[in-house]
Amino acid sequence: MLHNLSSYHKMTVQKRIEAFAQLGTYLQNIAEDELHSLAWRAQNANNWFTIESVTTALVNIGQMLNTSDLEHWASKYPISEKLTDRKVGVVMAGNIPAVGFHDWLCVVLAGHQAYLKLSALDAVLMHWLVTKLAELVPEMAARTHIAERLNDVDVIIATGSDNSARYFSHYFGKKPNIIRQNRTSVAILTGTETEEELQQLGSDIFTYYGLGCRNVSKIFIPESYDLVPFLAAQEVYSYVQNHHKYHNNYDYNKSIYLVNRTPHLDTGFLVVAESQELVSPVSVLYYERYANEQDLLDKITALESKIQCVVTNKIIDFQRIVKYGKAQSPLLADYADGVDTMLFLTQN
Structure with missing residues (x-):
């Protein structure tokens, strides 16, 4: 001893x-x-x-x-x-x-x-x-x-x-x-992304079946953005439907959209719907269109207290920015909620 x-x-x-x-x-x-x-x-x-x-x-x-x-x-x-x-x-x-x-x-x-x-x-x-x-x-x-x-x-x-x-x-x-x-995370698309970048973003959506605070639950897209290439790039993640709990969530959420006749897109494993809400259910991805750079920044800033990180390859005025495909690989200094845990502990 x-x-x-x-x-x-x-x-x-x-x-x-x-x-x-x-x-x-x-x-x-x-x-x-x-x-x-x-x-x-x-x-x-x-x-x-x-x-x-x-x-x-x-x-x-x-x-x-x-x-x-x-x-x-x-x-x-x-x-x-x-x-x-x-x-x-x-x-x-x-x-x-x-x-x-x-x-x-x-x-x-x-x-x-x-x-x-x-x-x-x-x-x-x-x-x-x-x-x-x-x-x-x-x-x-x-x-x-x-x-x-x-x-x-x-x-x-x-x-x-x-x-x-x-x-x-x-x-x-x-x-x-x-x-x-x-908290949850969001992504920004501009329409200039490659298929590889869109697939990288998919990992930020589907890793851990979307259950983490660093998972993307909503994407912001330009007013003229065509979602078809984005949805096509996500096909590599169709395996998520093989998980029984994920699939149950997908079936349930799809049925709600159908019964309520709410406009949506359906990939067979992901429901994509336009919404001003931030946190989407498992197997659902929200999207919201932005008119211009300032409109986008206003939307992001208004949600800052509920956003864990913003996933984008675009340069914007926001502290917690990560590149496509990197949301689930935080660095040591990527503190939850932007609160420096180590600084807090050295002061208390």
Whole structure:
């Protein structure tokens, strides 16, 4: 125990970086049978977590956790070389695989004690990641705790729906906190995109079956835009209809549009409808036309508090811009809601 205690105190920022880099290396070289076993267990707990979705999430995390990027990212913050006893509670969502990983990374790298309230929908993957880090670097084991209740934490980071955010604000409002609500992402098209770019955008729509806050739920298109080439480019994602839950959503939403005689386009796996609403149901993509550059900017700005990121290859005056095909591959400094989690943790 004395040896372990000594090791804890030697967990400098560089040691913490190296620990997560080891996890990154492991994820990038994970054996196929271990990955399939893990994905099967995750899918057993949440049918949306297919092996493809789990693989995508773990690959993205593995690529993110390289020493060079971690060092560059951490160097921007006044992170304490000494570990703290500060208890940071993290209430995690479970809409896509390992969605709470970045919050956990920030807390542990900042030197605090992480108390994780896992979502039942994503408990398998997050528990595996926590356990794997402890196996690779035993000194890190004492820095993370899986918790059912977060009564005694000093700081809170909570992600959920608009309804749960109200509860979190009431319950944790007196503690330093980051409380996140529902967000979604949008894309901008100009009519000059290539077929390859349109297919890249498709991955931002269909990865994780559209369940993530970085998934595109709406596209903004010019008034004269012809949707046919865009829809044709999405055919490569028709496999989503093979997922029973996605297909059930598609059948239901299509029937609603037909019964209500609401104008829409139908690819056989995606319903596309004109709407001023922002958040579309699973298997539905909204579109809205813009008259000119200023009209587009006005529309985007009005929705800023509900937009996670804007996917486009166009240059516009908006902070959270990502290129086509990159929405589900966030970088270390791509913070949810644009709130700098690491800065918050180094100040609290």
